[in-house]
Amino acid sequence: MPDFIVTPWEVSGEIDYEQLIKEFGIEPIDEKLLFYIKEITKEIHPFLTRKIFFAHRDFKWILDEYRKGNPFYLYTGRGPSGNVHLGHVMPWIFTKWIQDKFNVELWFQLTDDEKFLFNQSLSYEEAYNYSYDNALDIIALGFDPKKTFIFSDIDLAGTLYRSALKIAKKITYSTIKATFGLDNSANVGQIFYTSIQTVPAIIKSLIEGKNIPCLIPHAVDQDPHFRLSRDVLPKLGYFKPASIQCIFLPSLQQGGKMSASIENTAIFTTDNPEEVKKKVNTAFTGGQANAKLQRELGGNPSICSVFKYHFMLFTLDDNELKTIESRCIAGDLLCGECKNNLIQKINKFLKVHQEKREKAKDILDQYLIKEKIDLKKIISDKLKKV
Ligand code: TRP
Numbered sequence: 001m002p003d004f005i006v007t008p009w010e011v012s013g014e015i016d017y018e019q020l021i022k023e024f025g026i027e028p029i030d031e032k033l034l035f036y037i038k039e040i041t042k043e044i045h046p047f048l049t050r051k052i053f054f055a056h057r058d059f060k061w062i063l064d065e066y067r068k069g070n071p072f073y074l075y076t077g078r079g080p081s082g083n084v085h086l087g088h089v090m091p092w093i094f095t096k097w098i099q100d101k102f103n104v105e106l107w108f109q110l111t112d113d114e115k116f117l118f119n120q121s122l123s124y125e126e127a128y129n130y131s132y133d134n135a136l137d138i139i140a141l142g143f144d145p146k147k148t149f150i151f152s153d154i155d156l157a158g159t160l161y162r163s164a165l166k167i168a169k170k171i172t173y174s175t176i177k178a179t180f181g182l183d184n185s186a187n188v189g190q191i192f193y194t195s196i197q198t199v200p201a202i203i204k205s206l207i208e209g210k211n212i213p214c215l216i217p218h219a220v221d222q223d224p225h226f227r228l229s230r231d232v233l234p235k236l237g238y239f240k241p242a243s244i245q246c247i248f249l250p251s252l253q254q255g256g257k258m259s260a261s262i263e264n265t266a267i268f269t270t271d272n273p274e275e276v277k278k279k280v281n282t283a284f285t286g287g288q289a290n291a292k293l294q295r296e297l298g299g300n301p302s303i304c305s306v307f308k309y310h311f312m313l314f315t316l317d318d319n320e321l322k323t324i325e326s327r328c329i330a331g332d333l334l335c336g337e338c339k340n341n342l343i344q345k346i347n348k349f350l351k352v353h354q355e356k357r358e359k360a361k362d363i364l365d366q367y368l369i370k371e372k373i374d375l376k377k378i379i380s381d382k383l384k385k386v
Contacts, residue, residue, distance in 0.1 A: 006221050007181060009118060011257050017054060017220070017247055024223050026055040026245060036063055041101040046316045047094045047246070055220065057230070058242035062215045066102065072213035074099060075200045075241070077109035080130035080152075081119050084137040085266040086346075087249035087258035089353075090313060092141055094246070095217045105147045108138055109200045113153040117189040128154050135364060137269050140356035145366040153196055155370035160199045163206065168195040170232045179224050198229040201241035214241040219248060249312055252283040252305050269357065273347045280306065280343045286328070287335040298331040306335070306342055314345040 004013030006020060021028055029048065033056070038044045040063060047053050062072050076095050078088060099106050110131040116124050131152035138150060153160060176182055176191050204212040216226060223245060230240040248257035251265035258266040264279055271279070286300030286307065301307035307328065315321045324341075327333035 008221050008224055009180070011221050011248060014255060015248070015257075020220055021055055024055075024220070024227070026057055026220075026223060026243075027059075028055055029053065029059070029244075033060060036060065040066065045094060045097050046318070047090075047097075049318075050311065051247075052090070052312055053094060053217070053244055053246045055245045056243060057226070057245075058240060059215070059244050062213055062242045065213050070213065071102065071104055072215045072242070073105040073107060073204045075107045075109070075203070075214050075216050076218060077111055077197070077200070078134055078138070079111045079115045080127060080134045081115040081122055082130065082260045083268045083270055084134050085258055085260060085268045086309075086313060087266060089137065089141070089269065090249050091217055091219055091246050092138060093313075096141055096143055098215070098217065098244075099143060099147065103147075105149070105204070106143055107200050107203055108143075108148065108150040109197070110134060110150065110152045111197065113157075113189075113196060114193050117187060117193055128152060131155075132364070132368075135368060136357045136360040137353075139360035139363065139367055140269075140353050142356070143367070145363065148367055149369050150367045151369050155368075158371050158373070159203075159206075160196050163199045163202065164192075164195040166236055167198050167229075167232050168192055170235055171195065171228060175228070179228055194225050194228055197225045198232065201226070201229050202233060202236075202238045205238055211237075211239050213239055216241050216243040218243060218245060220245045221248075250305055250308050252279055252309075254284040254305075267346060267350075269350065269353055271350065273343075273350075276346050276350065277343050280309075280339050280346070283339070285335045285339075291334055294334055295331045299328040299333070299335065301325050301328050304328075306339055309342055309346075310338075314342060314349070 004015045005011065006015060020026070029051070034044060034048055037048065066072060074095060076091070078084075095106065098104070112127040112131045115122055115130070116127040119127075131154070135150050171194070173191060176194070180194070182190055201214045201216065204214065218226070223243070226241055226243055234240060250256070251258055251262070252267070253262075253265050256262075256265065260266055260268075264282060267276055267279055284305045286302065286304035288294040288297055288299065301324075307324070310321060310324055315324060324333060324338065328338065
């Protein structure tokens with residue numbers, strides 16, 4: 001039995017990503033692929049060189065098509081079950097980089113339906129409201145409003161349902177049980193849900209009336225959904241969606257990923273400077289019991305959550321990161337100084353993010369799309385005709 005779990009509904013334990021590559025059948029992003037990306041983008045994002053985005057499906061095909069003049073569009077998503085934390089923001093920063101480098105559209109799905117169905121304590125209204133709240137964080141990252149379409153599943157239900165039906169008919173209950181580990185206690189919405197998450201992978205093809213390649217940046221736990229999409233969509237005459245997949249931002253405490261539900265493991269985009277300070281100062285580190293020992297023996301960055309935050313988000317300059325690492329190992333950099341450095345960087349990021357998040361409230365309409373169905377009006381229009 002592995003001592004970790006990675007499914008769309010549960011991520012826990014010390015994750016072995018090499019093993020996931022084998023288990024899921026995804027491809028590692030190797031040097032050859034990095035070289036190919038760089039040929040097009042001219043520079044390479046540290047999330048790629050650091051293997052934070054570490055695996056893919058058919059990404060090379062996406063680049064081949066792009067070079068032939070057949071551009072792709074991006075599709076990603078968020079399950080709006082609460083406030084957004086830094087672990088969520090990380091893949092979106094990368095998604096924006098791809099949007100900028102390739103100048104392509106992004107379709108951003110907010111799965112309020114999913115969160116309502118899977119989270120027993122979340123009401124329909126709460127999930128729907130979180131869609132609108134979380135959209136502010138997405139907009140704050142600066143996606144191009146002309147090329148970015150954000151939607152709540154509830155708001156776009158009609159369009160999504162029409163295609164989800166065709167997808168659902170190709171998926172058996174036993175496939176759902178095997179892919180997601182759902183059992184007889186699952187509600188029927190949970191069994192159907194993955195059909196909805198597949199639709200944005202063909203939404204541009206539906207609009208344009210011809211097949212358009214789709215690239216999905218996502219955290220590796222979502223791969224089971226898109227494995228199914230890749231199985232079903234060709235049967236309906238569409239391309240398989242390609243994907244590029246990232247690891248999880250770890251918890252600030254020992255083990256596991258940043259979690260919205262476990263206190264002090266995550267930093268939320270709405271945290272104030274004092275909260276950030278408190279969380280980082282109580283984080284799990286690779287430090288020794290006291291300063292004297294640390295000077296003698298040095299620290300251990302490879303198990304340190306503070307170092308992981310430098311590595312994954314806040315010290316993207318390779319030389320600066322190396323200095324932090326070697327000074328820590330040498331016992332020259334103590335945890336207090338290293339934590340302060342991180343606290344300052346996080347608070348600097350959050351200050352800007354929170355300002356942009358406020359401003360996003362005024363420009364929500366530039367990004368959100370929804371179907372407005374007014375049944376009362378439709379009926380009165382109909383009655384006028386008879
Ligand atoms: N199911 C995802 C979640 O719970 C949300 C999501 C929907 C998503 N579509 C996606 C994530 C596409 C990544 C890519 O968070």
